[in-house]
Amino acid sequence: MGEHQTPETLSRRSAPVIETATGRLLDALLRYRAYRLLWTSSVLTQIGQWMLQVATGWAMLQLTDSALWVGMLGFASGVPFLLVAAPAGALAERFDRRFILLVCQAGALLVSTALATLVLTGLVTPFLLLVATFLNGSLLAANNATRQALIPSYVPRSALQNAVALLSAGMNTTRILGPSLAGPLVATLGVGGTLLLQSACLALALANTGRLPTTPPTEQPNLPFIRLMAEGLAYIRRVPIVLGLILLASVPTILVFPYLHLLPVFARDVLHLGPGGLGLLYTVGGAGALAGSLFVASLRRVRYRGALMVGIIVVYGGVIAVFSLTRWLPLALGCLFAGGFLGASYMALNNALLHLAVDDEVRGRVMGLYMVTWGFMPLGALPMGALGDLISVPGAVLSGALASSLAALLVVWRVPALLRLQ
CATH class of the missing domain: 1.20.1250.20 (MFS general substrate transporter like domains)
Structure with a gap:
């Protein structure tokens, strides 16, 4: 957990890094512990998202044999960014941003576990898949908006470009590995088993987020x-x-x-x-x-x-x-x-x-x-x-x-x- 720290404090407490090409490339990850925790939590969450996307898409195809229904899953996951991201960004100024991340990841964990239970018990329906996808997308939109606001709290201004780019690199790594891992998982463990693995990824992400320093609100709570x-x-x-x-x-x-x-x-x-x-x-x-x-x-x-x-x-x-x-x-x-x-x-x-x-x-x-x-x-x-x-x-x-x-x-x-x- 730990007390609140400013980027300047984090900079003074950063670990020494040998000035090699690799050290310069991974500067923010190697120097700043709080950013490293945030990065790890974000990558684990995104790996889970790929598992969810592949598993729910396959489940929807099995249930409906319809490309339209499968396409509706993508729509249900994307629309929440239009509806939720902006209000979530405002909340990130009123409350501790770390706390908002914890709430979002805990909510996503509940959605994933509930959906896995529905699949394993044979109670899942196309409508329930859409509802779960929309709820997950809403939590992901709030999570991502808050995460964006958190990055400058954990690295100094001089390391900000490196930190943003390394987070993008982590997300793109999951873009390569995610589908290649999720497909075989669905084939071997089934949709329900894959969703349980997603829950495990979210639980690990939640544990990393819980170790982040707190961040005070930047706005008056009565506004x-x-x-x-x-x-x-x-x-x-x-x-x-x-x-x-x-x-x-x-x-x-x-x-x-x-x-x-x-x-x-x-x-x-x-x-x-x-x-x-x-x-x-x-x-x-x-x-x-x-x-x-x-x-x-x-x-x-x-x-x-x-x-x-x-x-x-x-x-x-x-x-x-x-x-x-x-x-x-x-x-x-x-x-x-x-x-x-x-x-x-x-x-x-x-x-x-x-x-x-x-x-x-x-x-x-x-x-x-x-x-x-x-x-x-x-x-x-x-x-x-x-x-x-x-x-x-x-x-x-x-x-x-x-x-x-x-x-x-x-x-x-x-x-x-x-x-x-x-």
């Missing part, structure tokens, strides 16, 4: 909740850099990232691959994302990180546009790796720059609204899929990728100070 939210929105409108960074976070989430939902169509109809080939596409993209996160974690003395971020998103749109046009597997794999690299490095840079630009008094609310952008991907998949039916899936992805690059340039034209961010 009306609606006023808290309104002041957060007013702050974003008042500070062009913050507004620009959130808009830039929204651009690829709406216009590019939904292509990930359409990879099964590319695998079967464009590249003529089976399920194994589809898994290869996801794995290569995940490997690129991991490399991109580690690239940002290793960055030192880059003068204009804002300009680098903008350059990356423009090139990212171009790479995905090339992917949408190719029918040659080696080029498609190269584009997916490059796209994963650029997308992850862009989001890690955007996240780090947002943390550096925001005042701590409104950090919870701003990061909560930032997390809302994560909910745009399942919503963006709907119009992209509809456009795919109308013209073609490659054409829809091409349109989104080119629109993303143009939209990013438009945001920068309106907020040119983004290019000068250090």
